[in-house]
Amino acid sequence: MKYISTRGKSPARNFEEVLLTGLAPDGGLYIPEAVPQVSPAQLAGWKDLGYAELAFEIIRLYVDDCMPAEDLREIVNETYAVFSHPDVAPLTPMADNEYVLELFHGPTLAFKDFALQLLGRLLDYFLARRRKHVAILGATSGDTGSAALEGCRHCEWVDMYILYPHNRVSEVQRRQMTTVPGDNVNSLALEGNFDDCQNIVKKAFADQSFLPEGYQLVAVNSINFSRIMAQIVYYFYAALKINGAQAPVSFSVPTGNFGDIYAGYLAKKMGLPVDRLVIATNKNDILHRFMSSNQYNLEDLEPSLSPSMDIMVSSNFERFLFDLFKGDTDRVTDFVTGLSRDPQTVSNEEWAFAKAIFDSCRVDDDTTCETISGVYAEYGYLLDPHTATGIKAARVCCANNPAPVVCLATAHPAKFADAITRAGLETPALPPHLSDLMKREERTTVLPATLDAVTGFIQKTL
Numbered sequence: 372m373k374y375i376s377t378r379g380k381s382p383a384r385n386f387e388e389v390l391l392t393g394l395a396p397d398g399g400l401y402i403p404e405a406v407p408q409v410s411p412a413q414l415a416g417w418k419d420l421g422y423a424e425l426a427f428e429i430i431r432l433y434v435d436d437c438m439p440a441e442d443l444r445e446i447v448n449e450t451y452a453v454f455s456h457p458d459v460a461p462l463t464p465m466a467d468n469e470y471v472l473e474l475f476h477g478p479t480l481a482f483k484d485f486a487l488q489l490l491g492r493l494l495d496y497f498l499a500r501r502r503k504h505v506a507i508l509g510a511t512s513g514d515t516g517s518a519a520l521e522g523c524r525h526c527e528w529v530d531m532y533i534l535y536p537h538n539r540v541s542e543v544q545r546r547q548m549t550t551v552p553g554d555n556v557n558s559l560a561l562e563g564n565f566d567d568c569q570n571i572v573k574k575a576f577a578d579q580s581f582l583p584e585g586y587q588l589v590a591v592n593s594i595n596f597s598r599i600m601a602q603i604v605y606y607f608y609a610a611l612k613i614n615g616a617q618a619p620v621s622f623s624v625p626t627g628n629f630g631d632i633y634a635g636y637l638a639k640k641m642g643l644p645v646d647r648l649v650i651a652t653n654k655n656d657i658l659h660r661f662m663s664s665n666q667y668n669l670e671d672l673e674p675s676l677s678p679s680m681d682i683m684v685s686s687n688f689e690r691f692l693f694d695l696f697k698g699d700t701d702r703v704t705d706f707v708t709g710l711s712r713d714p715q716t717v718s719n720e721e722w723a724f725a726k727a728i729f730d731s732c733r734v735d736d737d738t739t740c741e742t743i744s745g746v747y748a749e750y751g752y753l754l755d756p757h758t759a760t761g762i763k764a765a766r767v768c769c770a771n772n773p774a775p776v777v778c779l780a781t782a783h784p785a786k787f788a789d790a791i792t793r794a795g796l797e798t799p800a801l802p803p804h805l806s807d808l809m810k811r812e813e814r815t816t817v818l819p820a821t822l823d824a825v826t827g828f829i830q831k832t833l
C-alpha cells in the first residue's frame with residue numbers, strides 16, 4: 372500500500388515513512404493511492420467485534436506490510452485498553468433515530484485520544500526498530516496538545532515540545548498540558564498568540580539545522596495520515612452497532628480542520644453504507660460557505676464557545692479536493708495556494724459532487740447554548756459545546772431523512788465550563804482519573820514568542 376501527495380510532486384511512500392514525516396516534501400498531504408475496499412461479507416463478519424478487534428481489522432489495511440500483524444494487534448489492544456469505558460466509544464440513543472457516539476472516554480477527554488494514543492505507540496515501535504530519535508514539535512490552542520503529550524509520554528525514542536499561547540488557554544486545558552509527567556515531554560507557554568506559536572513551528576520544520584545530527588522533527592497535527600486512519604474505525608463501529616452496517620447511516624461531525632469528517636468520507640469510500648456526512652461549523656464557517664454558496668475564502672478568526680473548531684482554513688480539505696478534482700494535482704495546488712490571494716470556487720459539476728456527499732450547517736454561540744440547555748431539559752444529557760453544534764446541524768440537515776444519524780460527541784462537557792455556564796447549567800465534575808487535576812503540580816516554561824527561544828530550549832533539553 373502506497374501513499375501519494377495531494378500536490379503530485381513527491382514520491383509515493385509506505386505507511387511507516389508517512390507516519391514519520393507528516394507533511395509531504397512538496398507541501399501536500401499524503402493520501403492512500405487506492406483506498407482499501409471492504410466487501411459486504413467482510414462487514415457482516417465484523418458485526419460482533421469489540422472496539423480494539425475492529426480497530427485492528429481496519430488499521431491493518433492501512434499499515435499493510437510495514438509491521439507483522441501480531442505486533443500491530445498488540446499495539447492496538449494496548450491503545451484502546453487505556454480508555455475508561457468498556458465499549459471505548461459507547462453509543463447513546465437520544466431523539467428518535469438519533470444517536471450520540473461518545474468519543475471522550477480517553478485520557479484527555481476528547482476524540483483526539485483515539486488517534487494520538489495510537490500514534491505514540493506506533494512511532495515508538497518504528498523508531499525503536501530504526502534506533503532513531505525524533506522530536507515532536509507542535510502548536511496547540513487546545514485539545515491536541517494534551518492528547519499528544521499523553522499519547523507520547525511513554526515513548527523512549529521521542530522528545531516532545533508543545534507550544535501554547537501563554538494565558539490564552541482555559542485552565543483545564545492548560546493543566547492538562549502542564550501536569551503530564553515524563554522527562555521527555557515539555558509544554559512551553561509562549562508570550563504571544565496561537566498564530567505566533569504556529570508560525571514558529573512552521574519555521575522550525577522548514578529549517579531543521581538546529582537539531583543535533585541524526586534527529587528530525589515529526590508533526591502530529593491532523594496532517595499526519597495516521598491520525599485520520601485511527602478515526603475511520605469509529606464510523607464502522609457505530610454503524611455496525613446500529614444496524615450491522617446493513618443500511619445507510621448518517622454522521623454529523625463538529626468540524627474544524629476537516630480531519631475527523633474526512634475519516635468518515637474514507638469509511639464511505641471503503642464500502643461502509645453512509646448516507647449523509649454533515650459538516651457542523653461554528654461562526655468560523657469557511658466550509659459552510661463553500662457548501663452553501665461555492666465560495667471558499669478567508670475571513671478573520673473569531674473566538675467562539677467551541678474553540679477546537681476555531682479555524683480560518685481547514686487543512687484536511689485539501690485531501691478531499693484531490694478527489695473533487697479527479698486527481699488533478701495542479702488544480703489542487705492552485706486552489707490551496709491561491710486562497711491567500713483570492714476566494715476560490717469549483718465548477719458546478721464539482722460542487723454538485725461535494726453536495727451529494729456532504730451537508731453543512733453553521734451554528735452560532737447562542738444556538739449552541741440553546742441546544743445544550745434544550746437537550747439537557749429533554750433528555751437529562753449534558754453536551755459539550757462542540758457536540759452541541761453537531762446535534763443542531765443533524766437536526767437541521769437530516770430532519771426529513773429516514774437514515775439514523777450519529778452525532779459525534781468530540782469532547783467531555785467538563786472541559787468547557789464557559790459554555791455550560793452560559794447555557795445556564797452547572798459544570799459537571801471531571802471524571803475520576805482527572806478529579807485531582809486542579810491540585811496536581813504544574814510544570815511549564817514561559818518563553819518569548821521567537822524561533823530562537825524555542826530552538827534554544829530544544830537544543831538544551833534534547
Ligand SMILES: *Cc1c(COP(=O)(O)O)cnc(C)c1O
Pocket residue numbers: 481482483514515593625626627628629630631632679680757781782
Ligand atoms: C479537534 C476538535 C474538533 C475538530 O476536529 P477536526 O478534525 O479538526 O475537524 C472538534 N471538536 C473537538 C472537541 C476537538 O478537539
